[in-house]
């Protein structure tokens with residue numbers, strides 16, 4: 001099976017499992033897990049922040065950060081297709097009790113001017129805008145990298161209006177590897193940032209949120225309140241440390257395979273790529289004349305799985321995908337699209 005649905009599908013390797021099995025552990029809730037503490041120090045330094053916090057997953061990083069930066073009734077800004085808005089079960093509304101103002105723009109990006117225009121000071125009628133959220137890379141924007149200079153401009157505009165800036169850095173290390181810009185240079189523009197270990201990095205559990213001492217202290221209290229405090233979490237943190245040591249530089253391989261897939265798809269007449277050359281490990285596209293759900297069903301009969309994001313198709317490369325897998329996926333797509341469909345074919349739009 002070639003499974004391109006998501007980079008969350010990677011399984012821990014035997015080597016990673018061995019490190020996990022041997023992990024030294026303690027009570028994370030008391031700050032006594034040595035493996036968690038080692039991971040926090042590594043990530044804190046990697047991101048150039050004062051302090052860091054270990055969390056079960058990325059959604060909790062976003063929800064804690066939003067709650068820590070705001071008060072109920074405030075407003076936050078995020079791109080319309082941000083993970084925070086599209087894929088977190090309205091966590092910002094439920095848990096932080098904030099109103100989210102959506103910004104538009106290609107590839108998950110927007111301009112400093114859009115931020116300035118969207119900020120509200122707060123009055124008897126309107127909420128005060130307290131926080132800007134940016135996503136690096138932007139998942140539903142096509143795994144797109146936010147270039148450092150543009151990112152700096154929007155963050156400067158937000159700070160000038162008294163907003164804090166939070167970065168959903170689920171795939172920040174993909175951006176760093178793709179551009180050669182160190183993660184801490186991107187992170188320097190924002191007040192809080194987190195990275196995910198269960199996407200391209202291939203660990204089974206864990207994300208780390210970073211920011212100032214004061215911010216992390218607030219986030220730690222919220223973590224406890226939200227039920228995210230852990231016990232012998234070194235079991236999970238050991239996989240994350242292994243991932244930092246072994247799986248960061250190889251993200252470049254995932255990016256190369258995504259480009260290989262895009263290059264193979266480009267000549268196919270019915271295929272419309274969202275970006276001719278993907279920035280990182282995702283290829284978004286549409287296929288004319290096909291109902292996408294039906295297309296996915298036919299591809300599954302060739303043992304190829306793609307994902308769907310809203311009305312679009314998404315293929316994501318990761319640790320468990322090889323060049324052969326990409327070529328098999330391309331072959332299956334070509335065969336499917338070239339095979340004449342009977343009138344009863346399930347592939348009809």
Ligand SMILES: *Cc1c(COP(=O)(O)O)cnc(C)c1O
Pocket residue numbers: 056057058059060062083084135137139168170171196198207
């Ligand atoms: C996966 C993802 C998240 C959420 O992380 P989980 O660990 O699944 O909760 C947040 N933001 C982006 C951009 C993601 O891709």
